[in-house]
Amino acid sequence: MLAAIHASSSVILTGHERPDGDCIGAQAALARVLEALGKRVHVLNPDPPEAAFDYLASEVEYGVHTGEALPEHDLCVLLDISELERCGSLAEPLRASSASKLVIDHHVHHGDEWWDHCLVDRSASATGLLVHRLAAALGVELDPVASAGVFTSLVTDTGWFKYSNTDAETLRVAGEMVTRGVQPDLLFSAIYQRNEPALPHELGQLLANLEYFADGRLALLASDPKGGPFDGNSDLLLDILRSVDRVEVVLFLRIASDGRIKLSARSKGSFDVNALAREFGGGGHVKASGATLDGPMEAARSALLEAALVHIERHFAPAVT
Ligand SMILES: [Mn+2]
Incomplete structure (x- = not known):
């Protein structure tokens, strides 16, 4: 080389x-x-x-x-x-x-x-x-x-x-x-520290759609299509979701300005979000991955949630004794 x-x-x-x-x-x-x-x-x-x-x-x-x-x-x-x-x-x-x-x-x-x-x-x-x-x-x-x-x-x-x-x-x-x-x-x-003044308001609106699943281990945030596209930096939002004690997996779905649905997936522990993102044609790292999903948002949310719950159940299942 x-x-x-x-x-x-x-x-x-x-x-x-x-x-x-x-x-x-x-x-x-x-x-x-x-x-x-x-x-x-x-x-x-x-x-x-x-x-x-x-x-x-x-x-x-x-x-x-x-x-x-x-x-x-x-x-x-x-x-x-x-x-x-x-x-x-x-x-x-x-x-x-x-x-x-x-x-x-x-x-x-x-x-x-x-x-x-x-x-x-x-x-x-x-x-x-x-x-x-x-x-x-x-x-x-x-x-x-x-x-x-x-x-x-x-x-x-x-x-x-x-x-x-x-x-x-x-x-x-x-x-x-x-x-x-x-x-x-x-x-x-x-x-x-150079975000637009509207950013905190946009994050507030996005966070209103937060849902927890899998006994609080999964935080799923699917943005409301009526709220319009969000192309801002989502790190801040993902940090807030990860800050919740019990949350292990964070999934954020947003509509980008090109109309496609973007997934940001994060894991706090050993859960592999790369494997989950790959099911939707994406990928990245074990603890941080992404994918682009087909719309509409509700269909993307249901498909993602269903797949995520299967992965989570498999990962966090109590060891068979
Ligand atoms: Mn890199």
Whole structure:
């Protein structure tokens, strides 16, 4: 893999649709590392980064692919994703390109290992952590922008170091990024404290539909279709639901602005929400997964609830004595 990077001269970095903080943070870091090695780098995603990450977007050019021909390249790196199908309009031209493909990811991968090279570690808290390891292997020092990218990856994928994927390496690397100039309080307010005034009202309306099942272990929130689409960051809402003592599984269904129904699934313990999300064509991690369901909302809610109760009964069934 290192040889493939050294041999390349022009590299496309890409990621999944609606790229999150880990995806674009890892891209920012890798873009700076490759540029330090003299490579020409094009960051090209199916969608732009959220405005919350404009402190990275002001330093790194995040191109958005709208169907045009790909820039000339001899290496393509997929970050925070291992399936070309999730690269939106980039999937076809990338598949047609003869350039080698490198996957840097920490998600569960199903199916063929189709890539040429990979740096995949499912135990890594964030893809940005893998880019940090790669930079060390390449002998490149992270500059302030790359450091902000790695820090962004770590904090967004660990819920600011709250989730069980927060390990010693994550905290050690976060500390190193602070040494390199990252100011955690500034990044925290940039990412989490710039919501619209309407957000608390929207969350209040959404929370009115909260239901508990399975003896309080399942919190299910299906947004009211009359309430319109919700494209805001749902982390805050998921945090509130997870804060309930008895709740083990959180399922949030919302109508996105494209009219489709998006599922965010979270687990507090060992319950595997990835297995549940996969039943609906989605996936992710054991404790955090998502999927897109067919509407209408009531049908999606019933199908999801029925499947979730089967999984929960299986998982929490008392041991047979
Ligand atoms: Mn990630």
